[in-house]
Amino acid sequence: MEPNPNPTVVLHACLGVGHLIPMVELAKLFLRRGLAVVIAVPTPPASTADYFASSASAVADLAAANPSVSFHHLPPPDYPAPDPDPFLQMLDALRLTVPSLADFLRSLPSVAALVLDLFCVDALDAAAAAGVPAYFYYTSCAGDLAVFLHLPHYFATAQDGSASFKDMGKALLHFPGVPPIPASDMPHTVLDRADRTCAARVGHYGRIPEGRGVLINTYEWLEARAVSSLRDGVCVPGRPTPPVYPIGPLIVKGQEAAEGERHACLSWLDAQPERSVVFLCFGSLGAVSAAQLKEIARGLESSAHRFIWVVRSPPEDPSKFFLLRPEPDLDSLLPEGFLERTRDRGLVVKMWAPQVEVLRHAATGAFVTHCGWNSVLESASAGVPMLCWPLYAEQRLNKVFVVDEMKAGVVMEGYDEELVKAEEVEKKVRLVMESEDGEKLRERLALAKQRAAEALANGGPSAMAFEEFLKDLKLPKGSSTEAEQLSIMVDDGR
Template sequence: MQANADPTVVLYAALGVGHLIPMVELAKLFLHRGVPVVIAVPTAPASAPALFAATASDSSRIAAANPSIAFHHLPPPDYPSPDPTPLLEMLDVLRLTGPSLLAFLRSLPSVSALVLDLFCIDSLDVASEAGVPAYIYYTSSAGDLAVFLHLPHHFATTEGNLKDMGKALLRFPGVQPIPASDMPQAVLDRATRMCTARIGHYRRIPEARGVLVNTYEWLDARTVSALREGVCVPDRPTPPVYCIGPLIVKGAAAEGERHACLSWLDAQPEQSVVFICFGSLGTVSAAQLKAIAHGLENSGHRFLWVVRTPPDDPAKFFPPPDLDALLPEGFLERTRGRGMVLKMWAPQVEVLRHAATGAFMTHCGWNSVLEAVSAGVPMLCWPQYAEQRLNKVFVVDEMKAGVVMEGYDEELVTAEEVEKKVRLALESEEGEKLRERLALAKEKAAEAMADSGSSQKAFAEFLKDLKLSK
């Protein structure tokens, strides 16, 4: 890099491909505006769980697919006593990588900003030591952000544990009431190290110069207004919030590499297929797989279903499923023609954008939510972990973009519930109203990302702040 090079924006991703991909999409925004950018990628120690250790190989693959983006791999830190909890281990690794990140920032001729994944928030100290303004890239919903910004105040002014409150409603500024049982597992018990760590992170968000949020204003309008009014953080100023989404992977496959399921969809009527997929880490039990199968079969509707091997350890990757052993006897034969079952993976963006897709049974990961609303597809919400239960509340109650799969928080979602919600989405008046709502959401998403749209204007405002901060 030349000494007279323009100032560089450094993006710092957390461990795991799910954290790296959103940073890649953000990097593309900078490059489109002619702003030099590099993604700093942490390296997990050898002891790390597979889902974090995979970052290095994944980043190499992603870098090869995005040659215009610069990647810098930070060396693994010395970590002699790994924490048995994968998320806490990741937080430890990211904190211990701080000195390497600082050295990298100081090696660059000029840095205009450090943009942090929320899990990397301890690196606000690195930015301060380097004299670089720090921003947070928040890759989930504005509703989640509003809740987490207020949570330290909630904990400071109340007693007891969320885990003991059942479905009692929690009230946070700018969002729908949240059942306590729908709060992330990490904050349910304030006596745990995990809860202490996460509340500490949320308390530090206002230290950032600004927060980039992967949403668009129309989708989260009420919440964004509350954030900008400063009511989510009662005792401190709230930094500027820039809604710059929806940033999602384009997903267009190269010519000649079109997935077989897309050809199958080509032969189905418009809006006739329910797509079932629970994300890159989502799995359900063997009993639950059978219940889903019976519900799909009894519904009589077309389906495209991604099946994974049931879990025995959430920190492991799983082999491809044995469909004959996992699904009801004769299921594949009886549903041949109107159903397609895929092992492990599907080209989700292309499936959701296909005219034949009429509903999406989803775990409510934020990327999946954005992909659905951008494609105009109603959601059947089946949250599983992390902030997905919060997203479910916002999708169903705030955005009116889906319905709940009842029983998601119990041992089993029944076959009857699967059949009922598939029928609701594909053949009922309520389903038609959902499709109308999602058609509008799709239109507003496209408007937000157009040249004069709200998200493009917000990113321009952010870049203007960068110039003022140099």
């Protein structure tokens, strides 16, 4: 392959599947514009091997599936005393990778930009050392970004300077551009102000305005209020807010047509009536307890609706959901006789299903989701209403925005308690699939699907936002991307 003579954009990602996949989709966007692209990924210390096992395999899988995208593995940092907290270990590893990232940037003949994942905020120092403009790619929603950018100011000006969200129960918090948020729905990393993790995260949020701009994986129609607040600078009082570029939804196209082999669940869907199936999947890492699996099963059975359910083995330690787990023993995990009683209208899939293809299938009528942002975008782009069941990270925040702002789903009550009861599962499935409220959700999601496609089309808001970003790069005269005046963003059928 001939080397690309155009400037290189370096993307720096953390080792999280939900962060890596959007980075790969962004890399494809740059490649379609003629730019050279490299995704620089850290090599975690040996002490964190278990924590990063699933992510390391994801890098290998993504590299194999996307041969046009280059990956550069940064050398492991000298990390003699790893932090006992796995999350802080990851942040430390990223911080200690800054010198090797700076060396890599200097080794390239022409770098147009360094684009950083939010967790890689310390890499602003690498960009400065190498004289390269730094941007952020925010892989979650604009509403989350509005909250997080405001959080340092919120804590600095709170009347009770020591109050932690963990002590406030469901008291409503108010941030620019988003609906009121119950304190208990804030991410666990910022619940306790006295915790080291909270201090680290707030420090990161405070550095985002140092970037030259922020790309966001969203589309403006879906989050108009949050995007407007970010552009108006009200989320960061007293400091300039960098330009924001809503360029999404950047989601995986799906492989069923390209591979020529379809997952068995898609053939099963072919035989089901239109919009008759409830799809349940909790993302790349999400899993629930054995007791919760039984409650879900009872609720699905009582609902009498068709379903596809992706089941994973419960983690031995709920706090270590990120560790690799064996395939589930369905006979021991599910109620006795459940599989036989529901075999004519339900399909249980072990570990994984092709989520994008399932959501786009005409037979799929609702999606029980953990509210990871990739899943939210995939559901909105497919026009499928969501039943929101957040598990970890920023998913509770996303739940608030999906239900209260986007009007794209309903809440599975009990997600923040020991169990979501079978009766609640049945009730919410019936609400979305049978009721007038469910019909309103489908109408709303049909519009969300239409607007997602329009956003990515030539001349659409997301396509034009990417054009504005490319102009800000100040590419050298004569590069193929500088010469192009019209977007050639490819509509991937989204």
